[in-house]
Amino acid sequence: MSLLGKRLTRVLLSSSILCFFAVFAGAAENTSQIVQVKIGAILASNQGDEFDARLAPLEKQLRVMKYRSYRLLKEESQKVQRKGNATFEIPGGRSLVVTPQDSGTKQLALRVHLQQGGKPLIDTTVRLNSGGNFLLGGPPHEGGALVISISATAQ
Amino acid sequence: MTMMKRCEDIRDRIGAWMDGELSRSGAEEVRVHLESCPACCEERRQLEKLQASLRAVLVAGPSNVSFERFWSGVEQRINRKRVWHEDFFGWARDLSTPPQLAWLVPAVIILVLMGVFSLESFFPGSRLAVRRNNFAAVESIDGFGRNVAVLRENETKTTIIWLYQNQEGEDESTGEKTDASPSF
Amino acid sequence: MEFSDWDLVQKCQAGETSAFQELVSRYQQKIFMVVLGLLRDREDSMEVAQEAFFRAYRKIKGFKGGSSFYTWLYRIAVNMAIDAQRRQKRNPLEFRENMDGVLEEQNEVEKDPFSNAHDKELRAGLIAAINDLTAEHKAVIILRTVEGLPYRDIGEILGCSEGTVMSRLHYARKKLRGKLKAFL
Numbered sequence: 001m002s003l004l005g006k007r008l009t010r011v012l013l014s015s016s017i018l019c020f021f022a023v024f025a026g027a028a029e030n031t032s033q034i035v036q037v038k039i040g041a042i043l044a045s046n047q048g049d050e051f052d053a054r055l056a057p058l059e060k061q062l063r064v065m066k067y068r069s070y071r072l073l074k075e076e077s078q079k080v081q082r083k084g085n086a087t088f089e090i091p092g093g094r095s096l097v098v099t100p101q102d103s104g105t106k107q108l109a110l111r112v113h114l115q116q117g118g119k120p121l122i123d124t125t126v127r128l129n130s131g132g133n134f135l136l137g138g139p140p141h142e143g144g145a146l147v148i149s150i151s152a153t154a155q
Numbered sequence: 156m157t158m159m160k161r162c163e164d165i166r167d168r169i170g171a172w173m174d175g176e177l178s179r180s181g182a183e184e185v186r187v188h189l190e191s192c193p194a195c196c197e198e199r200r201q202l203e204k205l206q207a208s209l210r211a212v213l214v215a216g217p218s219n220v221s222f223e224r225f226w227s228g229v230e231q232r233i234n235r236k237r238v239w240h241e242d243f244f245g246w247a248r249d250l251s252t253p254p255q256l257a258w259l260v261p262a263v264i265i266l267v268l269m270g271v272f273s274l275e276s277f278f279p280g281s282r283l284a285v286r287r288n289n290f291a292a293v294e295s296i297d298g299f300g301r302n303v304a305v306l307r308e309n310e311t312k313t314t315i316i317w318l319y320q321n322q323e324g325e326d327e328s329t330g331e332k333t334d335a336s337p338s339f
Numbered sequence: 340m341e342f343s344d345w346d347l348v349q350k351c352q353a354g355e356t357s358a359f360q361e362l363v364s365r366y367q368q369k370i371f372m373v374v375l376g377l378l379r380d381r382e383d384s385m386e387v388a389q390e391a392f393f394r395a396y397r398k399i400k401g402f403k404g405g406s407s408f409y410t411w412l413y414r415i416a417v418n419m420a421i422d423a424q425r426r427q428k429r430n431p432l433e434f435r436e437n438m439d440g441v442l443e444e445q446n447e448v449e450k451d452p453f454s455n456a457h458d459k460e461l462r463a464g465l466i467a468a469i470n471d472l473t474a475e476h477k478a479v480i481i482l483r484t485v486e487g488l489p490y491r492d493i494g495e496i497l498g499c500s501e502g503t504v505m506s507r508l509h510y511a512r513k514k515l516r517g518k519l520k521a522f523l
Contacts, residue, residue: 017266061311061313064313122297124316132291133289170508204523211462213484222371225367229363230356232390233396
């Protein structure tokens with residue numbers, strides 16, 4: 001290997017390492033105020049054996065509940081500032097309010113409030129990894145149960 | 156040191172002594188021992204015979220090996236036009252010699268791991284990105300009088316918050332009836 | 340005026356191919372003998388030796404004089420010879436006797452040390468025993484027996500410590516003696 005080749009190799013290797021560190025450092029130091037909240041309202045029931053193909057990414061999670069049928073009723077995504085409210089209309093006259101709390105970039109704390117006809121059904125604060133999700137279910141709907149998948153990603 | 160252990164120690168060093176690689180004191184120690192130990196002396200004799208045999212087998216007389224055309228063979232290689240991939244494979248081969256491998260292999264592994272873990276930053280939600288622990292931690296919960304269950308399923312790393320109906324089996328506000336209950 | 344190896348290396352780095360030719364001329368025989376000791380085939384050894392010099396030519400600009408030129412050169416040649424052994428379709432450790440009359444020539448010059456039947460058996464046994472050594476153990480035996488190199492230089496060539504050279508030699512000799520006990 002010529003001297004130039006060795007230098008070039010060292011430069012390329014050092015640059016690659018620095019680039020990757022920059023990505024990590026960037027990711028770590030970025031405390032963006034914007035959070036993208038995505039919800040999916042799903043009807044879970046034992047009527048029929050349908051599995052909505054749009055729910056494929058969530059299949060493993062949904063099958064935990066052992067319903068026979070899952071249908072996506074609604075999907076919506078909103079960007080919201082931390083401490084701001086993202087409000088989603090949920091089938092059955094319900095509404096879901098998601099409020100990202102102050103936290104880091106890798107982990108998010110979400111305050112989730114579900115109400116129906118002005119009456120609160122559940123209020124919970126959940127901490128999850130950015131990009132992760134959890135399921136909130138139980139309210140009856142059309143002979144089955146409503147399951148809401150809630151995910152959030154720090155921008 | 157017992158006699159046997161002493162002989163063992165000397166025998167371990169006879170080869171190096173014959174090669175002239177021991178320190179002065181070490182060499183003297185071996186020499187003195189050999190003068191008085193027939194067993195170790197025999198060991199030395201065998202080694203000397205082995206050395207002589209090895210030389211006879213390995214060191215061929217070069218009298219009929221001509222080196223006249225040796226340089227022209229090297230020169231031909233120097234002047235030959237090489238295609239790009241020969242250079243690349245040569246470079247890769249140089250990198251794969253043991254001393255370089257010692258740092259190259261861990262360096263490559265670290266870079267690959269860093270790349271995989273940083274995929275999430277470049278392609279958020281990508282399938283290729285390593286799935287982090289998806290468990291969500293429930294910090295507080297208020298069911299407003301209803302029973303609530305929190306389930307964490309290990310295999311799929313799923314967190315499920317389940318709001319149970321009232322005991323009457325219908326929802327107060329909507330009047331909806333349902334007999335569908337999950338079976339976790 | 341005779342230039343030192345380092346002077347010739349520097350001239351070579353400056354682009355003087357004639358300086359490299361001088362280096363080839365100085366070491367061609369030694370390199371050939373070491374490679375021959377490992378490969379035991381004259382044609383192959385010639386090829387590998389020439390290729391080793393060619394590789395040294397391509398890498399010479401990167402040679403900083405941290406070691407002596409000849410240990411650096413030997414290192415290239417030994418690694419290539421070991422690689423060549425591994426590339427062979429047959430048993431990579433096979434110690435072939437394809438010397439094309441080199442040994443016959445030697446018999447004309449000096450008495451063949453294996454002239455009687457007993458010694459001929461010893462030689463055959465020795466060849467088989469060397470075949471059984473790993474590439475690293477074979478290399479130390481060759482470098483010590485053929486070139487008489489000190490342990491420090493052998494260590495530099497093989498990329499290991501003097502202590503490792505000593506223990507490899509000790510192990511290799513012990514193994515060879517174990518297999519040839521009846522003859523020694």
